[in-house]
Amino acid sequence: MEKKRFPHFILIIGALSVFVSVPMAFGLSDVYKGNIYQTGTLKPMDSKLKVKVGDPTPHFTLPAISGEKISLGQYRGKKNVVLSFVPAAWTPVCSDQWPGYNIAKDIFSQYDAVLLGITVDNIPTLFAWTNQMDQLWFPVLSDFWPHGAVAKRYGVLRSDGVSERALFVIDKKGFIRYIDVHDINKRPPLEDLMSALEKLK
């Protein structure tokens, strides 16, 4: 009997070693040093969309870290809008995503688009986190209270209370033209978003 247990033991150790060696290749910037909470690999998606391409966008007003209140309606007829929901401050992929958008302002402008960053974190947390990203050119909005209400209206609130990593492109008439509810563990390629904006021209 002992002889049979040995291969099982090796098998278990081998299987466990796979999980130990899974790399976490986001949130790499040394700017965050030890301040990024490693979430591990999460269920890629954990919500059901409540809107679809072609729908009029749900409206909302949320507080920004600047102290202003931002309403989606203020851009109607003036600008295309990109909503970037990210799950949580101080987590690996999220901490990468917006700094990249921060150097792409010209490209957003080229498509006459504004970007609104949204998380379910509260304002003080968002303030501290985004301070690590230099000066972001776009508003960062808090969907903290009622908790995740806007994410819920779009159908991107996960069962654990954070949002999906989701992008919505809304045209000047207020219609949704692109949705990418991305695998929460991965960063959406910038070119996919830009190609969606290109189609609005």
Add this chain to the structure above:
Amino acid sequence: MKRVGEIQILFAVMTIFFIGLTGAALAANKPPQKGEGLPVINLPVPKNPDEKTYLGLSGIGFFKIPQIKTSAVIVEIFSMYCPYCQKDAPGVNELYRLIENNPDIKNKIKIIGIGAGNSSYEVEVFKKTYNVPFPLFPDKDFTIHKACGEVRTPYFIVVKINEDGTHQIVHTQLGGYPGAEPFLELVLKASGLK
């Protein structure tokens, strides 16, 4: 029962083999060290003729860093999504200009950047935003980044290339870019060019 035993032994052998592979992957998780050689990194020969000339390459296909026609190569592992890489970009450009404007070292030190997890499009955004004058290469699926021990960014590796084609890493550095002049001084000393 004998059959079951054979299957278990087969599983055990396969698992031991797999543990070996995992161990190799873990070994690659160690950043490249001074005195060692570079991990295997295949980069595409740039299509841009100026970049091709800068690196002393010809033809098409792939090349390895020690094939660059120079005495030392500064490799910066960066990401367009990394705030420190963004902040350091003008300073690294200045390093390029210091080298290119000095006839004594112009052809002896080259700089390349590798965008960890960045697509070609994303690397181009970084290049255009900061007017990066040296070649940048995408590493969209993190292949090179993994081979380099999944270092944080920006990460600098200085490689000395010997006349016989051999090479060794003479300096590595995570962040802490001190500015163009001090870093050039460091590179010159580490690579034996001064």
